[in-house]
Amino acid sequence: MHDDDGRLERISALADGQLDPDQFEQTIAWAATSQEACGTWHAYHVMGDVLRSTDLADCSRDRDFVLRLRERLTQLDATTMAVEAIAARSVDGVDARPEPARRVPMVAAVVAPVVADTALRGANDAVLRWKWLAAAASLMAVTVLGWHVGSVGTDTSARLASAPSTGAPATVGAAVPGTEPSVMLRDPRLDELLAAHRQFGSASALQMPAGFLRNATFEQPGR
Amino acid sequence: MFDLFCVRVGAALRLAAFVSLTLLSLNPALAQVSPPVAAASTVVGPGELGISEWLTRMHGASRQRTYIGTFVVSAGANMSSAKIWHVCTGDLQMERVESLSGQPRSTFRRNDQVITFLPGSRTAVSERRESLGLFPDLLRATDSSIGQHYSAHQRGVDRVAGLEADVVQLQPKDKLRFGYRIWSEKSSGLVMKLQTLDVDGRVLEQAAFSELQMDVPVSVAKLTQMMENTDGYRVDKPEVTKTTAAAEGWAIRNPVAGFKPMSCHKRPSAGADPVKADGAMQWVFSDGLASVSVFVEACDRRRHTAEGSMALGATQTLTRRIGDKNGDWWLTVIGEVPSSTLAAFAQGLERTR
Numbered sequence: 001m002h003d004d005d006g007r008l009e010r011i012s013a014l015a016d017g018q019l020d021p022d023q024f025e026q027t028i029a030w031a032a033t034s035q036e037a038c039g040t041w042h043a044y045h046v047m048g049d050v051l052r053s054t055d056l057a058d059c060s061r062d063r064d065f066v067l068r069l070r071e072r073l074t075q076l077d078a079t080t081m082a083v084e085a086i087a088a089r090s091v092d093g094v095d096a097r098p099e100p101a102r103r104v105p106m107v108a109a110v111v112a113p114v115v116a117d118t119a120l121r122g123a124n125d126a127v128l129r130w131k132w133l134a135a136a137a138s139l140m141a142v143t144v145l146g147w148h149v150g151s152v153g154t155d156t157s158a159r160l161a162s163a164p165s166t167g168a169p170a171t172v173g174a175a176v177p178g179t180e181p182s183v184m185l186r187d188p189r190l191d192e193l194l195a196a197h198r199q200f201g202s203a204s205a206l207q208m209p210a211g212f213l214r215n216a217t218f219e220q221p222g223r
Numbered sequence: 224m225f226d227l228f229c230v231r232v233g234a235a236l237r238l239a240a241f242v243s244l245t246l247l248s249l250n251p252a253l254a255q256v257s258p259p260v261a262a263a264s265t266v267v268g269p270g271e272l273g274i275s276e277w278l279t280r281m282h283g284a285s286r287q288r289t290y291i292g293t294f295v296v297s298a299g300a301n302m303s304s305a306k307i308w309h310v311c312t313g314d315l316q317m318e319r320v321e322s323l324s325g326q327p328r329s330t331f332r333r334n335d336q337v338i339t340f341l342p343g344s345r346t347a348v349s350e351r352r353e354s355l356g357l358f359p360d361l362l363r364a365t366d367s368s369i370g371q372h373y374s375a376h377q378r379g380v381d382r383v384a385g386l387e388a389d390v391v392q393l394q395p396k397d398k399l400r401f402g403y404r405i406w407s408e409k410s411s412g413l414v415m416k417l418q419t420l421d422v423d424g425r426v427l428e429q430a431a432f433s434e435l436q437m438d439v440p441v442s443v444a445k446l447t448q449m450m451e452n453t454d455g456y457r458v459d460k461p462e463v464t465k466t467t468a469a470a471e472g473w474a475i476r477n478p479v480a481g482f483k484p485m486s487c488h489k490r491p492s493a494g495a496d497p498v499k500a501d502g503a504m505q506w507v508f509s510d511g512l513a514s515v516s517v518f519v520e521a522c523d524r525r526r527h528t529a530e531g532s533m534a535l536g537a538t539q540t541l542t543r544r545i546g547d548k549n550g551d552w553w554l555t556v557i558g559e560v561p562s563s564t565l566a567a568f569a570q571g572l573e574r575t576r
Contacts, residue, residue, distance in 0.1 A: 189526065193518050193540075199352055213305070213320065216330040217304065
């Protein structure tokens with residue numbers, strides 16, 4: 001065990017470029033044959049990437065996101081439970097609900113507590129794996145919810161707001177007067193078209209200077 | 224031309240005439256193409272400026288004053304802020320916008336040339352924004368519909384970032400467009416604060432200087448040096464091709480009142496699969512204040528699944544699949560207008576071949 005620890009430390013030193021030629025050769029030989037060594041090598045690089053990247057290291061947005069998601073799911077659960085209760089009382093006993101409407105509430109209800117719990121711990125916890133688990137679980141929940149919105153059709157009123165430019169959809173919680181609470185999602189393609197609208201579509205007498213400053217300040221660099 | 228202009232609108236518009244004259248003297252090219260901007264104005268009362276005069280005054284401030292400030296944009300629960308450096312000399316305007324929130328980014332503008340540095344990805348996006356040079360044309364007498372669809376009303380005086388400002392409301396005359404409330408700095412006309420209001424007068428989004436220092440020294444040479452220094456960055460130049468909707472086989476059957484076609488481009492999407500993203504047409508409409516982009520691309524059933532409408536502050540979006548005898552198309556309409564206006568564009572669009 002002790003030997004293993006020592007060899008794992010050498011993987012760390014290898015990643016930092018601190019091995020002398022002999023140690024370097026031995027460690028490379030071991031890393032080429034050991035699955036454990038390969039995994040450790042990869043893990044050190046992931047940690048290094050996170051520590052060097054302010055975007056990845058900052059997980060405060062994860063917590064904000066999960067709080068908004070949980071609040072939204074609370075509203076969604078109440079609505080979908082009511083819909084399910086009505087649908088269950090159909091006269092002929094045949095469940096006429098569309099497929100997504102039958103499945104989504106259950107999936108969301110199961111995923112949401114897991115997401116909230118793990119992500120909140122991840123936001124305050126130095127143990128890296130919780131952040132990754134939270135991020136993966138969040139993405140899963142969002143994908144499910146996005147599908148729910150898409151299945152409703154053109155009457156759906158979803159809302160947009162600032163989203164990370166990771167290429168994955170995300171939900172947000174801005175409320176606008178006069179509209180019903182609704183699930184929100186971001187689509188990377190829609191972000192590209194929004195950017196194109198700002199570039200070529202802002203034909204307004206208010207563009208200078210307020211419109212340009214508004215776009216440059218508000219713009220998401222998701223291009 | 225300016226003699227006629229002054230006779231028609233009287234003493235109340237002398238200020239606007241002065242600003243227009245200054246603009247024309249700053250840019251000889253404008254003098255050749257622009258009829259008097261005040262000709263597009265609505266009837267104005269004594270001591271009150273019309274909408275074109277207000278807009279000219281506001282625009283003139285950005286051509287005449289140098290300033291440094293902090294700009295804040297808020298929409299719903301989201302807020303962004305940036306530090307602004309603005310300088311003008313002759314017909315040159317330069318701007319630096321340094322984001323203070325979200326991912327780090329710096330935007331530099333030299334007239335209509337814009338470059339955005341994204342340090343996270345070591346990428347710089349360089350582009351020319353034609354819309355930044357549109358202002359005088361938007362107020363031209365024969366083209367403008369601003370005065371037909373909006374009216375200006377002064378709503379007293381307020382203070383923004385420690386400076387006195389006239390509060391002007393631009394009221395839409397129908398429900399196809401949003402209204403605006405603008406705080407215009409008293410001495411220069413600079414837009415200090417801008418609210419976009421929905422059809423019921425509620426604030427959808429607002430942008431404002433939280434702090435502003437006017438007439439402070441800003442170095443053009445230094446901004447130019449920073450703008451041109453792309454060392455260590457990959458420079459992306461989104462490629463666009465000018466086209467017409469007719470050439471692409473599209474027309475608007477029932478035009479939306481007040482919105483005129485401004486431009487039409489085809490563009491691939493930066494960073495996306497060029498095969499899939501190629502060929503998205505962007506057809507831009509404007510009523511002078513609000514603008515709408517109509518995007519049409521071939522429908523890909525794997526990606527284009529979620530029809531619906533969304534909003535980001537004042538910006539609304541509508542996505543819809545439309546079909547014709549040759550197959551399905553995916554329509555995305557984006558604009559700073561009510562969603563019902565976007566729906567009118569979507570319903571009016573038709574394939575002509």
